[in-house]
Each structure stands twice: as structure tokens, then as C-alpha cells.
Amino acid sequence: xxxxxxxxxxxxxxxxxxxxxxxxxxxxxxxxxxxxxxxxxxxxxxxxxxxxxxxxxxxxxxxxxxxxxxxxxxxxxxxxxxxxxxxxxxxxxxxxxxxxxxxxxxxxxxxxxxxxxxxxxxxxxxxxxxxxxxxxxxxxxxxxxxxxxxxxxxxxxxxxxxxxxxxxxxxxxxxxxxxxxxxxxxxxxxxxxxxxxxxxxxxxxxxxxxxxxxxxxxxxxxxxxxxxxxxxxxxxxxxxxxxxxxxxxxxxxxxxxxxxxxxxxxxxxxxxxxxxxxxxxxxxxxx
Amino acid sequence: xxxxxxxxxxxxxxxxxxxxxxxxxxxxxxxxxxxxxxxxxxxxxxxxxxxxxxxxxxxxxxxxxxxxxxxxxxxxxxxxxxxxxxxxxxxxxxxxxxxxxxxxxxxxxxxxxxxxxxxxxxxxxxxxxxxxxxxxxxxxxxxxxxxxxxxxxxxxxxxxxxxxxxxxxxxxxxxxxxxxxxxxxxxxxxxxxxxxxxxxxxxxxxxxxxxxxxxxxxxxxxxxxxxxxxxxxxxxxxxxxxxxxxxxxxxxxxxxxxxxxxxx
Numbered sequence: 001x002x003x004x005x006x007x008x009x010x011x012x013x014x015x016x017x018x019x020x021x022x023x024x025x026x027x028x029x030x031x032x033x034x035x036x037x038x039x040x041x042x043x044x045x046x047x048x049x050x051x052x053x054x055x056x057x058x059x060x061x062x063x064x065x066x067x068x069x070x071x072x073x074x075x076x077x078x079x080x081x082x083x084x085x086x087x088x089x090x091x092x093x094x095x096x097x098x099x100x101x102x103x104x105x106x107x108x109x110x111x112x113x114x115x116x117x118x119x120x121x122x123x124x125x126x127x128x129x130x131x132x133x134x135x136x137x138x139x140x141x142x143x144x145x146x147x148x149x150x151x152x153x154x155x156x157x158x159x160x161x162x163x164x165x166x167x168x169x170x171x172x173x174x175x176x177x178x179x180x181x182x183x184x185x186x187x188x189x190x191x192x193x194x195x196x197x198x199x200x201x202x203x204x205x206x207x208x209x210x211x212x213x214x215x216x217x218x219x220x221x222x223x224x225x226x227x228x229x230x231x232x233x234x235x236x237x238x239x240x241x242x243x244x245x246x247x248x249x250x251x252x253x254x255x256x257x258x259x260x261x262x263x264x265x266x267x268x269x270x271x272x273x274x275x276x277x278x279x280x281x282x283x284x285x286x287x
Numbered sequence: 288x289x290x291x292x293x294x295x296x297x298x299x300x301x302x303x304x305x306x307x308x309x310x311x312x313x314x315x316x317x318x319x320x321x322x323x324x325x326x327x328x329x330x331x332x333x334x335x336x337x338x339x340x341x342x343x344x345x346x347x348x349x350x351x352x353x354x355x356x357x358x359x360x361x362x363x364x365x366x367x368x369x370x371x372x373x374x375x376x377x378x379x380x381x382x383x384x385x386x387x388x389x390x391x392x393x394x395x396x397x398x399x400x401x402x403x404x405x406x407x408x409x410x411x412x413x414x415x416x417x418x419x420x421x422x423x424x425x426x427x428x429x430x431x432x433x434x435x436x437x438x439x440x441x442x443x444x445x446x447x448x449x450x451x452x453x454x455x456x457x458x459x460x461x462x463x464x465x466x467x468x469x470x471x472x473x474x475x476x477x478x479x480x481x482x483x484x485x486x487x488x489x490x491x492x493x494x495x496x497x498x499x500x501x502x503x504x505x506x507x508x509x510x511x512x513x514x515x516x517x518x519x520x521x522x523x524x525x526x527x528x529x530x531x532x533x534x535x536x537x538x539x540x541x542x543x544x545x546x547x548x549x550x551x
Contacts, residue, residue, distance in 0.1 A: 186382035188370055189350060190447065191399035200395070204386040281386040283429040 065250040073255040082240055091259060093235040094225050097153055098263075101160020102221035106168045108161070109217075110210055113172025117206070118198060123173070130173070134166045139227050146232040156228030156236070163224035164217040171213035175206025208282070211275045218267050222260065296364040297325040298451055298482035299349055304358035305507075306344050317507040318344045321358075324501060324510060328450075331483045333493035335540070336503030336511075337548045342486040344508075346453045349484065350374055362451065372400070375449030379456040383428050383439050390415065390424035392439055396447040414442040418472070434465040438472070445476055452483045459489065470496060470524040479520075490544060494536050495524040502543050505550040514540055 047067045053059045054066035061069065077087040084090060116123045142159045149155035179202045187201045229238025237256050244252025306319040318341035326332045334342050347353035348360050351367045360367045362374070383392050390411055397407035415421050418438040428436050437457065444452065454473075458466040470492060477483060487493050493500045500514045516536060518527060527533055 180380075180382070182378050182380045182382040183384060185350075185352060186376065186378060186443075187384075187395070187399070188352070189374060189376045190396040190443065191372060192395075193399070196399055200399075201384065204384070207386075279386075281388075281427045281429070 061250075062248070063250055065254050069251040070254045070258065073249075073251040074258065077255065083243060084235060084239060087259070090235060090237050090240055091263065093153075094222075094229065094237040094260075095263060097156040097225040097228070097236070098160055098218070098221045100153075100157045101224055102164055102218055104157070105161040105164025105221065106210075106214060106217060109165045109168025109170075109213075110172045112165075113169045113174075113210075114176055114198070114203065114206065117173045117176025118202065123177075127173075130166070130170060134170055138162050138166070139223070142224070142228050142231045145228065151232050151234055155231075156225045156233065156238075159228040160221040160224035163220040167217040167220060168210065168213045171209045172206055175209030176202050178209070179205040208279055211271075211278060215268065215271055215275075218271060219264060222264055222267075226260065295328065297361075298328045298330070298363060299324075299326040299484065300359075300361040300364075301325075301345065301348070301355075302359045302361070304345075304348065304355045304360060306341070306348065306353070307356040319355075320507040320509045322503075322509050323358075324513075326451075326482045326484060328482055329479055330499065331477065331485065331497045332499050332501060333485045333487060333497035334501045334503060335487060335490055335493045335544060336508055337505050337544075337550070338488060340503050340506045340547070341508035342488075342503060343455050346376070346455050346484065346486055349451070349453060350376060371451075372447075373450040375444040375447055375452045377437075377440055377444050377452070377454045377457040379459055381428070381436055381440075381460075383436055383443065385428050387427075388424065389420060389426050389428065389431070389439050392428070393442045393446055395443060400447070410446055411442075414446045417445075417476070418442045432465075433461055434469060437461065437465075437469055441469075441473065441476060450481045452477070452481055454483065454485045456487050457485075458492070459487070466492070467525045474522060474524070490541055491528055491537060492524075494518075494533060494540070495522065495527055500540060502540060503547070505547045511547065512543055 050064075051067050054061040054064065054069075074087075081087065082090060116126055139159070141162055142155070145155040145158045149158060183201050183205065184197055187197050192200065225236070226238040226241070229236035230242050231238075233239050237260055241253055241256045244250075244256065301322060301324050304319060304322045305317065308316050308318055310316070322345070324332075324345075334345065336342050344353065348355050349362060349367065351370045362371050384395065387395065390408065393414055394407040394411035397410060398404070402410075412421070412424065415424055418441055420435060420438055420442070423431065423435065428439065431439070440457070458469050461469060474496065483497075485493070485496055490500075494516055497516055500516060502511045502514070503509070504511045514536065518530065518532060518536075
């Protein structure tokens, strides 16, 4: 058996390590560029293929539209406004409903989740109903809300709240239940009161669950607001979609979808930033 | 080795304690049967026994997190009623709070107990220095090694100046070398002040640290035998394990313990 020192080649020293490192970093950069390049290729192929297929009448552009028509539609909305008024007003109305629903729903969900998670009897009693409520397609409630609360903002906010509440609630509840019992015992022995255990152990440990649910639930809030508008309203992107649908304007539907996607992406970016800020104690994930 | 231990009421006393668990599906198991022990003030006691025999149960009852089914548990002469502030506990699992920095973790005890912020952090800094983590106050636990996290846990416990220190296999997750270092560190921090009950499955650890070793039987656990460890203090745990008397004791206790492990 030879010792490791003997099997090492002569040239291993700091300088050659540097060289290897530089080469490795270059490889990593090149791969990164390749991935981005391929992503662009995929985008161009898909959009170009769609455009081409529509122009060559392989698919009917009346039903399936095409990228250039969708783009024209967005520009038209931006420049001339929609049939219900300026595009930004529509975006703003939907955003307002979404944000209100999201905030009310998540605060309510977090609060109820923590209260129920900390109380064994309440949680045993209610967990069944939560499960049932979670499995019902809650979008249907939108019809009830439009009937009960009218065409204004209230019905959309209510639908968004319902969409958000159960997701956040289920996660907050689960997060509280998963709080490490050794950590709780540790805090108790260190001198924490029941309230201090909740604020300094249970809530922080549930926070990663809660924040993960906020990502999903903002999307749900948006769905709630748009579906609410779709079912009956005077303003908003949902109405834009339903108007476009009524006019057999496929480009309009796609254009509204893209506007929604932009809103959702921006919100997701903001939520991710908040999450990083609040969970900076966690080890950075390896991916 | 006996003079300071025998005077006055014992720090911890378990009298004919039995403990029965009822599992969530309604099944009863007997963890501890007619168990008695007394720990004098300033005494270091180790409890060894087969895995799952109920060693940790005794600690839970001393803290008041668990009530005995029959019998009586007394701490400092008074029956246990809730969590006694004079008790400190070091867990086997990582129980430091991952969302708090090292300094905030160590300061947790005094802050929970209503000390002012400045006093708590002054003290926390002092304890960080004592466990050799003065430069790691701003780190989060996940950035530290297992041994360093244990030091945080020790500082977090010692900052409350516990008169009774309970330890539930605190070093069992550490590698051999780190464990030996931590044992020495523990003996140094303890320094003969306060009583310690140290639960472990590592017989050598028990002998190296303790004044007396309690050997428990297989479940339902009861006291099998008590061994006086008359090795001189101060001890260096990495060296004492080669002393002839240590080896002798170790062989003798292992003989007892082996029977129980085979039953369990």
C-alpha cells in the first residue's frame, strides 16, 4: 500500500489548483449560457411555430389567435384603452381585489391555524371540517357571493378570501403541529411562559410553512378575483376576458391572460424577496 | 468523595416511583416500576440502562413535564409541581432555536425570565466566551458544527445557573473525539456546583463523569445496582479511561448491564 502523498502527481500546488479552478468556473459559466440560449430557442420555436401555423392556416387564427395578434391587442388596450376604460384601471381593480382578499384571507388563516394548532380539542373537532372544506371546489361559492354581495368589489374580495383562507390555514395549522417538541420543552425549561412558547418557538417554526403557502395562495387570490369578475362585475380583467369571449375575440382572452401572468410573476417575485428576508436563518438550499 | 454530598435534604429524590404511559390509541405500558433514587447537592449521578428502558422518563418526571403514576418526586425537599426554575436541561436532539442567532439563543433563558435586554446580552456574551464561541455570536446554528451547537446548548442552559442539571444523552450524536472534548468541557463548566443527573447508554461516559452510576433493568425499569465511582477529581476524561481502576469498574458494571441488555 502506498501512502497518498506518493500517489499524488508532482504538479499539484497552489498555481495548478488556481488553473483547475479557473477552468471549472469557465465550464460552469459556459453551461449557464447554454441553458439560457436553449431557453430562448424553445421560446422562439413555440411562438414562431404558433405564428407560422396560424398564418399558413394550419390552425384557425379566429379560434386560436396568434402571437402577433395578441401583441397587437395588448398594445391597442394600452394605447386606446379597453371597452371598459384604460387597461391599467382594469389591472388595478383586479389587483386591489386580489390584494385585499389575499391579506384578509392569509391573516385569518394564520390566526385560526395557530389558535387551532395550539389547542388539541379544537383541532380534533375542526380538523375533519377543514379537510372537507379544503376539498370542495370553492370557486363555486363565487356565484353565491355575486348573488349576495352584488357586482361590486365585495363579492370578488369574498371569493378571494375564501380561496386563500383554507390554504393558509391548513399550512399554518400543520406548521404549528410540526413544531419540534424538544424545542418547546427546551423553551419551557428555559423559563418561557405559554405565550412566549407560542411567539418564540411555535410561530417561527411554523413560518416556513406559512410562507410557502403564501406563494400558492396569492395565485389562488388572483383566481378568486378574476373568476368573481367573470361571474359578474363592472370592472376588472375577469370582465375583460368575459367580454372578449362574448365577442369571439380569442386574442383578447390570451392578451388578458398574459396581463394576469405578468401580475402574478411580479407578486411571486416580491413574495420570494419577503421570504428570503424572513427565513434568512435557514441553510441555503443546494439547488 | 462523600463529605459534601450527604448533608441536608437531597437535591432530587424519587420515592417508589412508577410511571405508566397511555398511548394515544389507549394502550398502557409500564415504563418505570417502584424506582427510588436520591441525588445529593453537588453530586454528579449517571443513569445507564438498556435502550428504551425508561431512563429519559425519570428526567421528565424531575422536570415536572411528566407526572409519576404512583410514588413521589421531590426537588430540593419539595414535591415537584410544574417546571422548577432551578432546573436546567440539555437534550439529546438539537433543541437550540434555528431561527435565532447563537447570541440570541444563549440569551433566551434570561429574556424568557424577564431580565432586561442589556443584562441578558451581557451575560450571554460572557457565556459564549466561556464555551469558546465568542466569535460566533452572530452565526445561525446551521452554520455551526454539531459540537459547536452542543456548546451553544450548554451555554443556553448554564446561563440560568441551574442548581440541578439534567442531561439526556446530550453527547450521543457527536463523534467520539468531539464527545470526549465536550465531556471535559462539561466537567469544567459544572465544577462541582449543583447536582447533575446524566442519562446515557455509554457506560464509559457514565464512569468518566459521575460520582455514582445507577444501573437500571430492562423495561419496566427499576434500579438494579448503584456503583460508587471513587476516581479522583478533577478528571480528564480522555485520560482517565486508561486508568486501571476505571477499567476494573467498567468491567464490573458492564457485567451487570449486559444481562439487562440481553433481556431488553
